[in-house]
Amino acid sequence: MHGVEGVADASAAVGGVSTAGSHLAVAPLQSTALTPPPFVPEYFLFPGWRIAVALVIVALSVGLSKYAVRLLGRPVARQFRRQSVAQTILRIVRLAIVLVGVGVGANVLGLELGDIVLSVTVFSAVLGIVLAPIVGSIINGVFVLSDQPFEIGDMIELDDGTKGFIDEITLSYTKIFTLDNTFLVMSNSNIRDRDVINYSAEDERTRLSLDVLVTYESDIDAARDLVERAARDCDAVVEGGPDIRIGSARYPAKPTAYINSYADNGVLLRLRYWALKPYKIGRIQSEVQTRLWTLVEESEATVEFAYPHTHLVFDETSGSLHVTGDEAANRRHATASPAPGAPVQSVSDGEGGEARSMRLIRPTRPTPRTRRTRSQRTPPRTDGERRTQSKLVASKTGKPELESESELEPNRSVRRRLSRRRGR
Template sequence: MEIGPTIAETVEGFFQWLVTSLTGQLLIAGSILAIGWYVSGIAVRLLGRPVAQRFERESLSRTVLRTIKLGIILFSAVVAAGVLPLGIGLSDILLSVTVLSAVIGVILAPVIGNYVGGLFVLADQPYEIGDMVEIVDAQQRGFIEDITLRYTKLLTEDNSVLVIPNNTIRERDVINYTAEDERTRMTIDMSVTYEGDLAEARRLAVRAARQTDGVIAGGPTIRVGNARYPARPTCQIREYGDHGVAVSLRYWVRTPYYTGKVQSEIQERIWEELKDADVEIPYPHTHVVFDETSGEMDVAVNRTDDTDPDVSRRP
């Protein structure tokens, strides 16, 4: 009487099939990759808080966590490749990676340049995640949403995403409005006619700025480097122009997030204040003058009716 294989023999045969057959080896390699991916996610969750406490900058902590996750996945890939019957060992894999890296370095130099640029961005710290910046040449303003080794992601005020490679953003002019101090000084240029009351115009402009929400109405001076500026709005004479006196209203806003709205409200207040004041803002006028040097022009009028089909009158 034949007796079937025992459980131990079945398990042993299954493992022998996994090790010797190509299908089994592929299953082992896929399992190793899946486990590596799962472990990398657990490692990021466990190390997230300690890394964030170690690095004050959010961009650095994100980069470190991404590097840890990528390292675990790459290690799993190397182990999985060793299981497959490729006929190569770990030293061969490392040599192949070295040669491949050299080839990639030549062919994909621009891409590698982005990663190098990312290292400089992280080291120089021109901006941080959450900062409000402006790309001058693109005339785009928004918030830094993410910084990676390859690109910087900007969320614009229009709720669109602008992705800029790090290799190019290092060569562009970037204004950071929230790097050290969120208070930002702004300027409104205007002109007053020579016949108007200049002192009254300056006083009304300052009052309009001080009464607008978001503007710093007064207080201690604001220090920028070694210079100190008054926190209250000021209106200074800029120059004596051909058509009027040019003045500049300078004021500080508490945060740079609604500068356009604040500026519009100030200009609206100035417009209302100047209506009843002895102040006039110059603007271009066009005058057409006819005199004896303008020449003469003949005009002929043709009229057609029942009695006279064609009558020409010349003045």
């Protein structure tokens, strides 16, 4: 038993069906792929030759898939006219050729196609929950390719301010080459849930705006002319020409300044102009503003930029304090000193008394007094104690000494009248 015949006889001996009594023993099924074709020489049948043949078939399928992509690249691109869709179709063709080669190699190893399909089905069912996000991203990739929100090479801006160019669109992710010289890879499910601005869709001309606030004393016509001329002097700005159509509306192509509103500090002008390319918007805006500053400085017209002014006014007054022997009375009579222009009123001390001039002042809010019980109240003073107290006050304040307590009554009445007038 040698060569091909030995292999066939051994396979027949193992795969036969034997019956012993009432028992039926069925051997495993044999694949016809295990038997090499008759034209294969005997010296090629070394141990593990099936594995080598399977690897060769897989390698040939990979090479054939690359050749098919090169061969079908141009026709597919002309047919669909979208680079992202053409790349997706070519990837599917390449994957299909490789899968066919893997299937043929598995058949050489003795694996039946039904077993492979059953194994893949069971494996997919087990990993279905784990692969759910990936499957969802692939479905979103199909919608991205069908909805055509952007294409490879378009400049977009995400809702967080990130700007970049679309570098690659697949069924699972989208790759963005940002302006910071970095790659941003986003899943299609994520990018479909975000707001995306496409600057390269159809017409690349992008409208920009600039707000300028000038004073009310400025020449508005001259200010508008300077603002428009600042935009026209930039090479990256559309100077004029036919109106630009957006939908059913048409807008002037030349830079135009409008009066937007009348603000608190001046007149707000709004300049609208069109940039030729959306790739360097920041530099274009800077050039327009720099040119406007130069024109305003060189112009002889009455045009000034407005800015808010703030004036702080302080009342330079010092405080005054009524000094007596009682601390509670001192706190009650603490007032602010009168302003320099406060009115002056003459007050008489009584009949035949000397007239004194006093300045009307605004008393401060009195501090709350604690209510004392009857036992805590001070007893009435005698005439001698009153004279002694008045002398003490006169010696501390430098005012003339009062002879009796009755001389204080006119001053008290005046203060009452003044307080009533203020209350009114």
